[in-house]
Amino acid sequence: MTEKLLQYLWNFKVFKNFDFKDIEGNSVEILDFGKWNTNAGPDFLLGKIKINNLVLAGNIELHIKSSDWIFHHHSQDPNYQNIILHVVLEHDIEIEELKSSNISTLELKHFIDENVIHKYEKLADSTQFIPCQDIFNTDKIPVNFHEENILRKLQEKSVELEKSLEQYKNNFEAVLFHSLAYSFGLRVNAFIFKQIAESLDFTVINKIRQNEIQLEALLFGISGWLENPQDEQMQLWKREFDFVKAKFNISDLKFHPKFLRLRPPNFPTIRLSQLANLYHQHQGLFSKIIKIKNSDELIEIFKNVKASEYWDSHYNFANPSKIHQSKIVSKDFIELIILNTVLPLKYTYHKYHNEEAADETLEFYKIISPEKNSIIGNWKNLGFKIKTALESQSLIYHYKSFCEEKNCLNCSIGFKLLKEPSNV
Known part of the structure; x- marks a missing residue:
């Protein structure tokens, strides 16, 4: 048992019964379990209880043991003066x-289903693809699961973009x-390219x-590739x-993209040339x-982007x-750009001005094809039918935000699985 699990059980009221009595034997009726506080201070704010026909309103603090009150140094902390x-x-x-202040202590060990604790411990100890793999099935997927994941992801990305917009004086083009x-x-050169x-x-x-x-020369020069032309x-x-460097007073600072473990079509030389071509065209x-209102028009912007002629015969x-061919961006790469860059920025731009954003x-x-990678492959093995980027992006986000972090207590699937009876 962890304090976080105890807070989870209290927040979602996962108990065998609610005939609570404090350690003095007084009946405790919880009128309002309070609002879960994830910041500093008491665990639950604005709670309301009834003891001996007296209604009390205030904050509620949870601990594994009573002595944790002392170990956590709450005694002199003013944040804990309004505990009920x-x-x-x-x-x-x-x-x-607490006793001298007539603050009751409620012991929960007899009200908690041991099965819930057992399941949580098994999730925490799991080394499988997802912690709940042994008890998972797609019937437990909540309604609008994918939509909520995507919107959560977009909102998180939007916060990052808004910080950048503030830094660059609301210049969306930049x-x-x-x-x-x-x-x-x-993945290999993302941060280096952004620094450039x-x-x-x-x-x-x-x-x-x-x-x-x-x-193209500007991007190559900043990458440190033109110092010894061959x-x-x-x-x-x-x-x-x-x-260009002299005309615009470009810094001498150099960034050095990596080639290691990249397939030739993804070499930084090719990708920077394609980026230059994109901005040359538009x-x-x-x-x-x-x-733009539809995906076909978005794809149209990128589909003719290619590296310059030199790269037809070079990587x-x-x-x-030995192979001579144009280095045109692929449809898969275009959709990746749309998913990771274009849609988050469109959402950020419209969310304050368009209720339907x-x-x-x-x-x-829903129109873009799903990605193909090991994470998606593992979800498919668990029974998911993944037909669009809505589903694939949702499941990638969910895996990285919840499953990989074993954040089962905040997971909508984990919530259902922990509450229901099980033999595990």
């Missing part, structure tokens, strides 16, 4: 200050550029975007980078994206490849 009930799993010592750079970097993007004043991107060679094209990029990219500098954003998820 001390709830414990086990009463081990008398707390004189924040989109930073976010797209992050997505183009994929944020190291530049976005007005520079706008001023040179019509010259694709200069834009072929004619690299020499051209080097000259253009030196010109001026006011955010303005275009924000007006890295001065090292020609959430519903409209969810519709995009």
Whole structure:
């Protein structure tokens, strides 16, 4: 038993019965269990109880043992002056200050189903894909489970984006550029690509975007790749980078993208070239994206994006490849960008101005194809039929936010599984 589990049981009223009596034998009627407080201070605020026909309103504190009141140093803490009930799993010592203040102590150990504790401990000790794998079935999935996960994810992402918007003076175009750079970097180079993007004043991107060679040279130069040019094209990029660097007073700071464990199509050389091409093709990219109402139009913006001609025969500098082909962004990559960058930013932009922003954003998820990865494969093995990005994105988010962290007490599935009878 943990204090967090005890708080969970109190919050959701998971008890065998409610014929509570305090340690003095007085009947305790809980009129309001209070509001679960996840911040500093008492565990439950604004509770209401009735003891000996006297109704008391105030805060409720929970502990595994009565002595935890002392160990947690509540005695002199002003936050605990308005306690009306001390709830414990086990009463081990008398707390004189509570007794002298006529604050009752309620012991819960005889009111808790041992099966619930056993299930929780089994979840906490699990090493499987999801902690509840042995007792999981898809019938326990709550209504609107996927929609709620996506909206929770969008809201969390929106908070991050709002911080960036505040930093960059509400410049959505600049924040989109930073976010797209992050997505183009994929897992290995995401943060490095974002650092590259944020190291530049976005007005520079706008001023040179019509010259694709200069834009590409700028990104390559900041990556530290042009200091020793080895072929004619690299020499051209080097000259253009030196010109742009001097003209716009670009910092000498260099960032160094990684190649290790990447498939050639995902090499940072290819992805930065594609990013340059995207901005060469589209001026006011955010303005275009924000007006779009369906996924086909979104895909249309990205589908012709490709690395420059040099990369038709290269994956890295001065090292020609045997295969000659255009490095066009794939449909899977486009959908990844839409899911991870475009939709969160559209949601953030519209949520304060459009009451239907959430519903409209969810519709995009329902049309886009689901991702294919090990997490999705494991969910499928548990019986999920995953047909759209709404389901795949929801399950990836749920796994990372709840299952991987063993955050079962805050999980809507875990809530149902813990409450119901079981033989595990």
